[in-house]
Amino acid sequence: MTDLKRNLIGLSLIVLCSLTVPMKKENWTTVLAIDAHLLTYTGLLITGIFTTIYLPIILITLSTTIWIIGILQLRRFMRIWGLFDLIIAIIASLLVLGSTMLEPSILLISLIVLAAELAVVTWLSLSNEEELIKD
Secondary structure, three states: OOHHHHHHHHHHHHHHHHHOOOOOOHHHHHHHHHHHHHHHHHHHHHHOHHHOOHHHHHHHHHHHHHHHHHHHOOOHHHHHHHHHHHHHHHHHHHHHHHHHOOOHHHHHHHHHHHHHHHHHHHHHHHHOHHHHHHO
């Protein structure tokens, strides 16, 4: 399997994973999330895309999707996994991109994306607060 195919399949699996929420197919969520992570991470490592700005974009997309699915499906494990993905995305971005990340424009864009993710997660958590407390 070529590396580009691996990345595309990984990204399509994360889309399918997000479709499990409206389709009420919660039993497929974990399997699709694990497969999406495996294919996306291996595709990123093999292709060398990890040295570009696409790394934080893909990793934060994975984090946001998993975290939102965890909130909407009331799964604590998925919420913790989304937070862990966000931490990995931040650390990997800083380590791999290094001085490139410290350019003002890229740093501003990264912080805006991070703030947007945290805003969406906070809004969903507050709107589903009663159900999340029961979980």
